[in-house]
Amino acid sequence: MTNTNTGGEASERTLNFIEQIVENDNAQRVWGLNERGVPKVHTRFPPEPNGYLHVGHAKSICLNFGLALRYQGKFNMRFDDTNPSKEEQEYVDSIIRDVKWITSAFDDAGAGFSAGSYDTGPAAGGLFYASNYFEQMYLFAEELIRKGKAYVCDLTGDEVSARRGKPGVPATSPHRDRPIEESLALFRDMRMGKFPNGARTLRAKIDLASPNFNLRDPVMYRIVHESHHNTGDAWCIYPMYDWAHGIEDSLEGITHSICTLEFEDHRPLYDWFIDAINEGRTDDGSGPWGRRIQHPQQIEFAKFRPTYTILSKRNLLKMVSERIVSGWDDPRMPTISGLRRRGYTPRAIRACMEDVGITKVESSIDIGRMENALRDHLNRVAPRAMGVLRPLKVVITNWPQGNVDDLDFVINPEDPAQPKRKTRFAREIYIERDDFMEAAEKGFFRLAVGQEVRLRWAYFITATGVVKDASGTITEVHATYDPATRGGDAPAGPDGQPLRKVKGTIHWVSADHATDAEVRLFDRLFVAEEPGTRTGNWADDLHPRSLEVARAKLEQSLSTAKVGDTFQFERLGYFRVDEDSVSGTLVLNRAVTLKDSRPAGESGKSKGAGAAGRMYSIAEAAHELKLKQEKLAAMLPGAGISDFASRTPAQLTLAEVRGLKDWIKKNPPTK
């Protein structure tokens, strides 16, 4: 079996546990056949429109949409909009946009099966709103009251809390034996708006002593006098998630209701509600309550949890409202709209999700995996261009004044089918400041005085001297070029082999033909792998310089680039034209750098993210060693790490953690 990291195209791999469940169900025809004559598979993505979608949601979309596609089923986009006080039309609009964008990664999904976006392709189930089922839900609720399975409770929120009980101590409710007719009348009065917010609730009559608190007579309806983005003022009672969700799935014919781990405790409730509705119903509808409704299967999986990121909508909202970022679509945000603006592609996001897989293990995903997936995709599709982020002027002193050369530039070496295009070269050019050293150090094979370098697709040049300002800063480099190297090839000898080699190739931009641009360089929003673990407040781990703005010089052809265009600037990374661009002033975002295998330090970046440089906080180390933090801290001196208390930051190296592991084996802690 092979795994794929090549853009998420379907390939052979072992089935994940959800696919196994689906295939089992299919083999046993649990859900019957669909109109295509294949076993029915119907999934959905059910966000609440109370914020923008983030990468975590992308995983769920890919899972659910991918399942529908793989098994020739259907996928519903559904708003779980049961709480008018938190939901807004702006969020509805953004979610629709984002889901379409993510699902577009499934276009041309192979096997002659084209996907299209969620609402147009063969997997399209449609766009739905839970709020459109309010009337049906209400009818089901009355049915449960009449079956003696639900009752109106007069307790306030605080009173319910106070009476919730504890593990081993049952909850209490003074109204659970209220006569059916009385509950029915009160429930109708609730709907009529006869009571203020919070005065009464409808509760399911399940088990006040259940060890699972979700079953201690959960609230089904609460009174909320507020306008709803979809139903307006039609309702003043709104269903709770637990009551509503299973009904939504059932009504839409969902077969596999996939959600995240924290809802495992809710599954018995999900099942109870559907079973309660079905009690007294029959397959042919002949009973007193009519036809049975579908009972979807809830399946839970672990969330996508990237390092150096926070994902809860509440905290993302806080970052937006406190202006820590410029908005929900700030390119540093883990929101789908932020990733899109930064330059991520849906295919890269999908590939990352495929790479990471579906399990019930709450693992955290190295944010580098997302970056790798992006590089992998963009490397194959992004046109190359040249841009200089920190320009340093080079004067080619032996280049004829006023002369301009048109040179061939390869658009994408990964795609030889693409034609070449012309790039202008002249006497004055810009190169990257980092690509020049007055005196080359060992291992530095870019431009230096007396050292020859290749200008990509242009000429070999050798620096001859520098011009400095009063402070000693180099303002200009003088160099000579070799006319025999036009196009960037060294002249060949009689045997056809190049007569000389240059180790370095650098990028450049013609000064007279350059276009100015603002280039935004992003770093992680947080400096801690898990923001907030150190102090309990993620704000303490914010990266103080997660945005740097460069005044760049780009090759002339970029001046006509459009918003959304993405390029690889050779040797630098991938860049996307930002929405902030106005005519004449380009703004680009660096989506991700290229990988850099230069020695650490030389590239100006720290190379510590990998395993070798991995640092552990005391909490992480304690987790790794399966010890309590205090216990670990106490044993450090004995294990030969005596200076830990004085370290800043208080971290252990990977080697030390490994050493501790061995030491603990030999010296087991006392219980």
Place this chain on the structure above:
RNA sequence: UGGGGAUUGGUGUAACGGUAGCACGACUGACUCUGACUCAGUUAGUCUAGGUUCAAAUCCUAGAUCCCCAGCCA
């Protein structure tokens, strides 16, 4: 202290009583007009302790650690 989950190299993930494999990362090297890409190689793992078995990551027992649950949020 009640209930529900989880635990395989640095990371992610396979193996469903029978060779612990794959991917990412890291490290070497080759190639290279991007210190990119590509290619080759190296590295490193079954939470612990018992038990069952010819054979255990897998089954049993006990324990450890982590996550979730007492909203009229979803």
